[in-house]
Amino acid sequence: MAGSGLFDWRGSWTLSLLLAYLCYLLLGAAIFQLLEKQAEAQSRNQFQMEKLRFLENYTCLDQYALERFVQVIMEAWEKGVNPTGNSTNPSNWDFSNSFFFAGMVVTTIGYGNLSPSTEAGQIFCIFYALFGIPLNVVFLNHLGTGLRSHLATMDTWGHQPRHNQVVQTLGLALFLTVGTFLLLILPPMVFSHVEGWSYGEGFYFAFITLSTIGFGDYVVGTDPDKHYISVYRSLAAVWIILGLAWLALVLPLGPMILHQLMYLWPLNKDPSSKKGITPEADGLSHTTKLPITI
Template identity: 40%
Template sequence: MGITEILNLARVPSILLLGAVYMAYVLAGGLIFWKLEGEMGKKDISRLLQNKQQLLVDYTCLNQKGLEAVAQVVQDSSKAGLSMKGNYTTDGFWKFTSSAVFAATVVTTIGYGNISPSTTAGQIFCVFFALFGIPLNVVVLNRVGKYMLVIERNICDFLQEKTVKKRCTRFLIHLVSYLTGMVLFFVVPMLVFQQHEGWTYSEAIYYCFITLSTIGFGDYVAGGVQIIFNPSIVFNVSEVLTDSNPDKQYPDWYSILMASWIFFGLAWLALLVNHTIDIMERVNTHFRRWWNGGASEKEEPGDAGDAVTQVEEDDEIKKQAK
């Protein structure tokens, strides 16, 4: 038996190729981010140092130690929900509504990081809350996603009975479904956030994807607190919290809209990701067949299990559609 046959039996070429593609993708992403953000980061640091020196020159009574003390006050105030633009504050960020939103970000694994429990009891409770809440969230979202798929398939079946070109009809239904999801979960929220948060359209669409994909950097949080230091006004205590929201008033429906958008948006994007995974698996299967010279592959144990699972899911969806 030759080396090629041994590698084919072990499926090593496919694994190595996937690993190489994955590493190349990550490294290419790192290179692009480095080029896009690296130079700007150096410029920001240089500007920050100049502003710091100018601040010490303008306020001679403020030395390095005093500057550090002011920065600490600003940081602590932002965490507590105190606006530095006035001598007032609300009930803090741990109100019931914001606490409920925080609980949702925990079970959905978004984890913005704009607020977090600081007490020992709160941190321990967060661990157990997430331990049971994350699987519960996955089950619920999976169920909601299946119902979305049921609606889509019911529409497909209904229209296919009325037309002759069934494949074209199914493709158009899928396309309309994706476009509708894009409008509902990206375009409309983008307009809402641009209006109520004061973000640009690019910042709003960026926030939508970062949230629904559960990446959750926390640099932008709708209705929350973001500490984004503007290099041109840094160390100006009255303006340092440029994107802090204690000064903003939100309508009553805003939090309800946010919760609904996150919940259904997560389910929709999870379906989209699953479709993408399925496409990648099909591409991987075609590549393996091409590597084997077009010969049919022996079924792996995992493939049979996946096939059974897919059949069971299809049967369940058909039962729900009836």
């Protein structure tokens, strides 16, 4: 009967999570619709007006010819060719851009603004991703494991002198602060300067990229009117890999630092907790160990 009760508890918990998940999706859908639908309608109406105005100014063209030209532009865009450029624009498949694309494949970001157009390239992309994605996951997990091995002493953090606890907590906070500045605060400044974006747009691009969402609405190194250095996109790919690795290290550290800060607070209130000793109801004292999840 105990097993039946456990099954009922797990089933109810799963159902609750499912309902919460669906409610979260419904809430997101409602808010996105409220924020974006009117702007989309305005853009659609403006585009239609521009087409009508173009036909009025160039009477030698008919509706079919214009629609065909728009279709050609859309096909070029889907193949990574910017329609506002010309034939002198740098190739999307030079080594630097190819390196950037390879990084987007193995990290599963996939901006969607560039993809292989040849059958051979598509087949190679399948096998490249098939082996590259697990390799990327193993690499990031290995970095996380390496950090946990260096922080093995944190398992006994609750039994260390208070001075050591404070030093370790400050060290982790410094690690998070420096990493946040170098990988989340500084790069948007660089992208804003190079790409001509606002800082908000640069930060939006950085977050969407490092979270591997990769909408493709903002992509570095794609403006045909700008002259980028040859290694610009390769450096961006390196930043992405480092950023993902840093996140793989940071995500387990968040709960650990929270536990530490929560544990430090009562040390100033209850002298008996400084030695990690908790009074029990039977009059005896037992050492307690802080449960820390890394």
